[in-house]
Amino acid sequence: MNILIMGVAGAGKGTMAERIKEHYNIPHISSGEMFREAIRQETPLGKLAKQYIDHGLLVPDDVTITMVKERLAKPDCTNGYLLDGFPRTMIQTGAFEKAMDDLDKKLDIVINLNVDFEVLEERITGRRLCKDCGAIYNIHNHKPKIEGVCDICGGELYQRSDDTTNQLRIRLTEYEHLTKPVIDFYIGKGDVIQIDASQPVEDVWNDLKKALEALNG
Numbered sequence: 237m238n239i240l241i242m243g244v245a246g247a248g249k250g251t252m253a254e255r256i257k258e259h260y261n262i263p264h265i266s267s268g269e270m271f272r273e274a275i276r277q278e279t280p281l282g283k284l285a286k287q288y289i290d291h292g293l294l295v296p297d298d299v300t301i302t303m304v305k306e307r308l309a310k311p312d313c314t315n316g317y318l319l320d321g322f323p324r325t326m327i328q329t330g331a332f333e334k335a336m337d338d339l340d341k342k343l344d345i346v347i348n349l350n351v352d353f354e355v356l357e358e359r360i361t362g363r364r365l366c367k368d369c370g371a372i373y374n375i376h377n378h379k380p381k382i383e384g385v386c387d388i389c390g391g392e393l394y395q396r397s398d399d400t401t402n403q404l405r406i407r408l409t410e411y412e413h414l415t416k417p418v419i420d421f422y423i424g425k426g427d428v429i430q431i432d433a434s435q436p437v438e439d440v441w442n443d444l445k446k447a448l449e450a451l452n453g
């Protein structure tokens with residue numbers, strides 16, 4: 237099954253992607269991870285992407301689409317793939333659709349994780365990270381035993397400077413502007429599963445699994 241998963245940061249994409257990957261035994265291909273891997277391996281495209289990133293610039297769409305195409309042509313994608321983080325604009329979507337046509341790997345389904353603003357705000361502004369081991373806590377629903385101290389390593393917990401309501405609003409406006417049209421495009425094709433991701437993780441997963449199984453059945 238060829239799947240694209242969409243949702244704003246904080247919607248729980250990473251967690252659901254892990255579950256889907258294991259359940260369906262397909263590779264989880266996140267655009268961010270794909271870049272880091274290409275840069276680490278110093279592939280020609282990785283080197284090119286690094287030049288842009290090092291200058292604080294966005295990697296151009298044609299570089300990204302070539303990278304995605306190369307990645308999805310690898311043998312581990314024979315039984316399907318789970319794409320995450322790309323395409324996120326309409327321009328990218330046009331190029332992506334054409335590339336998948338060429339590869340004969342068109343999307344079967346798009347999963348859209350919807351979250352209420354209040355839930356998103358709580359998840360994001362409540363997030364605390366350990367300076368030493370990177371463990372993630374939340375002061376609302378996943379508190380450390382001692383306030384400000386990591387349960388695992390005793391390290392100091394901190395809040396990321398962009399984990400604020402204000403930054404969240406900015407990110408949501410950008411998402412609405414750039415990415416919502418992509419979702420609307422796939423809705424128009426009848427390819428979207430809408431999931432209520434404001435629920436607890438297990439409930440989100442149950443809804444998602446049922447929806448995917450209904451497709452296969």
Ligand SMILES: [Zn+2]
Pocket residue numbers: 366367368369370371386387388389390391
């Ligand atoms: Zn720690």
